[in-house]
Amino acid sequence: xxxxxxxxxxxxxxxxxxxxxxxxxxxxxxxxxxxxxxxxxxxxxxxxxxxxxxxxxxxxxxxxxxxxxxxxxxxxxxxxxxxxxxxxxxxxxxxxxxxxxxxxxxxxxxxxxxxxxxxxxxxxxxxxxxxxxxxxxxxxxxxxxxxxxxxxxxxxxxxxxxxxxxxxxxxxxxxxxxxxxxxxxxxxxxxxxxxxxxxxxxxxxxxxxxxxxxxxxxxxxxxxx
Amino acid sequence: xxxxxxxxxxxxxxxxxxxxxxxxxxxxxxxxxxxxxxxxxxxxxxxxxxxxxxxxxxxxxxxxxxxxxxxxxxxxxxxxxxxxxxxxxxxxxxxxxxxxxxxxxxxxxxxxxxxxxxxxxxxxxxxxxxxxxxxxxxxxxxxxxxxxxxxxxxxxxxxxxxxxxxxxxxxxxxxxxxxxxxxxxxxxxxxxxxxxxxxxxxxxxxxxxxxxxxxxxxxxxxxxxxxxxxxxxxxxxxxxxxxxxxxxxxxxxxxxxxxxxxxxxxxxxxxxxxxxxxxxxxxxxxxxxxx
Numbered sequence: 001x002x003x004x005x006x007x008x009x010x011x012x013x014x015x016x017x018x019x020x021x022x023x024x025x026x027x028x029x030x031x032x033x034x035x036x037x038x039x040x041x042x043x044x045x046x047x048x049x050x051x052x053x054x055x056x057x058x059x060x061x062x063x064x065x066x067x068x069x070x071x072x073x074x075x076x077x078x079x080x081x082x083x084x085x086x087x088x089x090x091x092x093x094x095x096x097x098x099x100x101x102x103x104x105x106x107x108x109x110x111x112x113x114x115x116x117x118x119x120x121x122x123x124x125x126x127x128x129x130x131x132x133x134x135x136x137x138x139x140x141x142x143x144x145x146x147x148x149x150x151x152x153x154x155x156x157x158x159x160x161x162x163x164x165x166x167x168x169x170x171x172x173x174x175x176x177x178x179x180x181x182x183x184x185x186x187x188x189x190x191x192x193x194x195x196x197x198x199x200x201x202x203x204x205x206x207x208x209x210x211x212x213x214x215x216x217x218x219x220x221x222x223x224x225x
Numbered sequence: 226x227x228x229x230x231x232x233x234x235x236x237x238x239x240x241x242x243x244x245x246x247x248x249x250x251x252x253x254x255x256x257x258x259x260x261x262x263x264x265x266x267x268x269x270x271x272x273x274x275x276x277x278x279x280x281x282x283x284x285x286x287x288x289x290x291x292x293x294x295x296x297x298x299x300x301x302x303x304x305x306x307x308x309x310x311x312x313x314x315x316x317x318x319x320x321x322x323x324x325x326x327x328x329x330x331x332x333x334x335x336x337x338x339x340x341x342x343x344x345x346x347x348x349x350x351x352x353x354x355x356x357x358x359x360x361x362x363x364x365x366x367x368x369x370x371x372x373x374x375x376x377x378x379x380x381x382x383x384x385x386x387x388x389x390x391x392x393x394x395x396x397x398x399x400x401x402x403x404x405x406x407x408x409x410x411x412x413x414x415x416x417x418x419x420x421x422x423x424x425x426x427x428x429x430x431x432x433x434x435x436x437x438x439x440x441x442x443x444x445x446x447x448x449x450x451x452x453x454x455x456x457x458x459x460x461x462x463x464x465x466x467x468x469x470x471x472x473x474x475x476x477x478x479x480x481x482x483x484x485x486x487x488x489x490x491x492x493x494x495x496x497x498x499x500x501x502x503x504x505x506x507x508x509x510x511x512x513x514x515x516x
Contacts (some may be wrong), residue, residue, distance in 0.1 A: 155332035
């Protein structure tokens with residue numbers, strides 16, 4: 001009984017991190033490109049918003065998300081009308097995690113893009129390749145160290161997330177109860193053995209993922225950097 | 226035939242200037258844009274390539290309009306038949322030499338020609354290597370070959386040899402000359418090296434402060450005088466020393482330092498750092514090979 005609950009919580013934790021990371025990858029690349037190449041006047045405003053989760057206490061973001069999701073708010077009313085419930089649901093956690101881990105995906109990609117010489121883009125254009133094709137075939141492969149850093153950081157950061165989830169997700173087993181919340185909960189109930197089981201698992205798994213990625217990264221970049 | 230007649234506002238070290246470039250390049254011609262840095266040579270290349278937009282005017286290549294401000298036509302670089310070799314080569318770092326060329330190929334015919342091009346620039350042994358493992362000269366050759374894959378109507382070379390040591394530079398000048406003769410591609414080169422310009426180009430356009438001040442055959446340009454018993458060298462004054470009762474002037478011409486004795490009147494009009502001509506009359510030069 002205890003064992004299956006443990007597994008369900010761990011599975012949920014990594015499912016949340018994986019989905020969040022995929023979504024972040026999809027929006028992180030265009031967003032980072034925009035921040036590097038746009039000459040728009042309000043760029044710094046967007047840059048600031050992207051970086052906010054770095055300094056903002058997670059509970060602040062969680063609090064406002066909770067207000068937004070509540071059936072009393074305009075967004076909440078709209079969502080309820082469409083049969084979507086975000087507060088205390090897995091979908092709500094995904095939205096919160098995407099916002100909260102945004103800078104961890106965007107910043108590494110942004111800094112990798114900044115280092116690509118302008119002439120690399122231009123060379124591809126003069127060879128008749130469109131902007132999209134240039135991005136997919138030339139730029140993304142050459143900034144893959146930035147992409148890998150972004151993926152690893154966003155994933156690890158989502159696994160370790162606590163404050164936002166506590167605010168908007170609560171502690172529903174199988175739905176919103178992730179490992180970091182479970183640890184807190186078990187410690188509160190003085191179940192140190194189970195808390196330790198969660199903590200050690202997170203510790204080992206996180207270490208293994210990071211180690212694997214950095215080792216692969218080093219190998220694959222051997223010929224380039 | 227390529228006809229360029231465009232204007233562009235340029236921000237230079239001396240402030241903003243209104244550049245105007247009027248130039249006609251014949252098919253198969255090798256034309257060098259010669260002039261000091263900041264004169265607008267690279268800008269002219271980038272305007273022709275479509276990497277920058279002229280403020281007004283027209284660019285026409287073999288009857289096809291690439292840019293026309295009056296008709297609001299501005300083809301993007303992708304739609305212009307160009308080969309551009311950048312100063313920093315701009316090779317794609319994750320692709321091997323061969324992949325860099327294959328990337329440029331649009332159809333099966335061009336893909337089939339890739340190996341021939343690699344051979345032409347003597348890179349067959351290195352075709353599987355990544356750009357970072359190549360020397361400057363090798364990278365330059367890859368960039369040149371890559372620019373030629375699509376059979377461009379015009380090859381644009383932006384100081385492609387400036388980062389190389391003199392020996393390699395000379396070798397690649399020879400190669401560039403051969404490639405141009407072999408493929409008969411209209412070529413525009415940016416250079417501020419006199420020897421390179423004379424060696425490679427059919428004609429040269431001298432650019433100063435955003436204007437093409439003169440278009441001529443390089444030999445006519447650099448040696449305006451007809452054959453006479455006169456030796457003339459251009460150089461830069463390094464120092465002027467008073468050595469009683471005359472003045473001793475040290476000049477740098479090319480890589481050689483020449484000392485000459487001048488009178489006080491002559492010394493007065495010379496300035497350290499300025500360009501000067503050193504000439505000698507009634508003189509019978511002996512030209513001998515070095516090796």
